[in-house]
Amino acid sequence: MKEISKRFGEVQALDNVSMKIGSGEIVGLVGENGAGKTTLMNILYGLYKADKGRIIVNGRETNIQSPKDAISHKIFMVHQHFKLIGNFTSLENIILGSTSGREDFKRMNLQVYRKRIEELMREHKLEIPLDEKVKNLSAGTQQRIEILKALYRMAELLILDEPTTNLTPQETDELLRSVLEMKKRGISVVLITHKIREIVETVDRVVVLRKGKLVGEVPKNEITPEKVVEMMVGRKVDLESELSNIIVPRAPGAEEAEILRIEGISTTGDEGIKLKDISLAVRRGEIFGIAGVSGNGQKELCETIMGIHRPIKGRIIYNGKDLSEADVKERIKQGFRFIPEDRMIDGSLPTMTLSENIILGFQNFEQFQRHGFLLYEKINESARKAIAEYEIRAPNEKIRVGKLSGGNIQKVVVARALLLEPGLLIAYNPTRGLDIGATEKILRQIVELRNSGVSIIMVSEDLDELMLVSDKIAVMYKGEIIGILSKESFDKSKIGLMMAGIREGGIGK
């Protein structure tokens, strides 16, 4: 790919980027969110059109207009959000679109297709159930289906976009093993990721992008995570040592008072995942981490604690008071704060102003209203403070939140949660979509909150991040808490196994 440029409206997504991919080579394409990694590969795959630049495949200049062209050049891309049809079986998903012309209108001969796929499964050691509907399968299995889709089309270049996002650590290892297996067979692989640590061992070369520009390349023998992160961010960052410096250590055994106690909560499952008999206790000044592959009940648990869903069984006790019957409004008044999973859907009102979003949920508090009229002076002042404190990139506090970038909206949501002395903060992926700088800032704030005695429930899919800041980690699997570990016994592979439903010392149900 040579001198590729692409603009989205005001944003220069790619600026004169060139990169090469050798045959049978594994290339890591790294950069922060919004660096242009995915955009670059989407252009190679024909999903986006480049404003400028050339693509050369096997020595010949090629005009790739659509994914169809890309596939005919044996290029295949597995997207971060899998492009599978949930209502189709694995088999149907793999063969979908692989036929053309008259074959399209003949009766499908599923046996022939099945044989070929089974051969590929054996050859590449990728096991999947062929007749199951895809929506019932785990993320790891779905990914294997995507890879089989590529192999079925005899791909010679496979692009994997953030392939590890929804995988347990064990599944990640498995994935990287199959990538090495493919390399042996001469298939080139591009791994797009911002988690450099995971791929260091696997890649032959790393290409770094920052804000749409090519920063540089690092050959295998020179790759160190620190160096690559520095190239990605543009300055030295060491999240780990920074945060461990500010976390006030706590003597093991010395337990603070219990703030939140949840006793045997179960739900009907109408809102999503059914919660089964969940009990936990969060102490004063403690970060209670919740790990798990996304979609195992974390969201439902947070929303139930917040009072959005009513459990059919169980109690919620906060500061000794039974709040099981309290509504969301009452819980906010008591000090509950929530950073929801999806900032666009549950977290903000895109067509309302930043000021209005900042006080959302507090609008009936004394500070912000008198006799039912909002006190905009005070509200705007709070918003201005938040803009300064959280470095929200906004022209002023009256801008509609929908006009901000995703990362900045996230900052608004976090700022709101921390606006008025929280007692209990429920943070769902608080650093989602933020660059390393902002991540650092928000994690630091959460840790400082903890140090000052606030209790925090933090859900994160980034296990490293969670292990770094949490005092305890509970692992959720299929709506259950499968185990709770305290800081001394954190162990990535143990947590990984629990995320896959395997209990300590045995197989879970």
Add this chain to the structure above:
Amino acid sequence: MNYAELTSLLGYILVLMVPYSLASMGIMVGGRVGVFNVSTEGVMLSGASAAFLVTYFSGSYTLGILSGIGVGLLIGLMMTFFANKLKIDQFIVGILLYIFATGFGSLLYKEIIGITLYPPKVNLLPKIKIPLLSQIPYLGPILFNQDAIVYITILIALLLYYLLFKTSFGLKIRSIGENPRAADALGINVFLMRHIFTLIGSALMGMAGAYLALGFTGIYTNTIVSGRGWISIAITIFGRWNPLWILVGALLFAGVEVLVYTLQAMEVSLPYQVLMMLPFIITLLILIYTSRKAEMPAALGKPYDRESFEE
């Protein structure tokens, strides 16, 4: 009721099945590529009007049916242009085209025929007696003494079923209605297929209207469709977007309608309006019952824009 009356009554169910199933299949093929076209009621009226006029003046049933299909295509062209090209909300476009097509149908008739004391008439489509089979007692006269369109409708349903569920082309089509982004990423031409199947769907709706005038009433009135287009939407959902189930649903509603006419003829002591409400009440009940577990194409009603950022 004697034998002849009973068989002709039951034969009517098959006649009435035709507009319901053609219209529902029209909605279904659009829905399978993710386009929910709710203009059915209007398209049917336009189709009825055009088909009646053409047959009235030319005497040709073929030309009449074809003009119904043609009007359907024309309105389908607008549907696909606004919904798939300009990506305007499908329901808004559908409702607007319903209003437009309703007006267009009655205007066409009024301009050409004007207001008459007695409405002009065409003979109904001739019945085709299939030799031997039509001799079977009871079933014969009901199933094998029908006009050509009844047979064609059943053929269309079987053909669509084969195409959608037995071929890899069908797999492609259904994938567009489930997840156009995924289909696009596999090199399936989402835009072309959405255009084509929106057009085919609308054409089927036009054909449904044409049949109402030529195969059922023989005259045109502004109330000739009388809600059958809306009921077809319910049949499509009830039929799980599957042509064979749609036939079953269409038969069911045709049966209800024939029942209403029979009750009327028998002068049951119920107000006429209550009887006329019956199909709609049944629709409502069926929808309440089926809507919870209804299987819809997942991307139904959603415009697809390749370069929009992902959710």
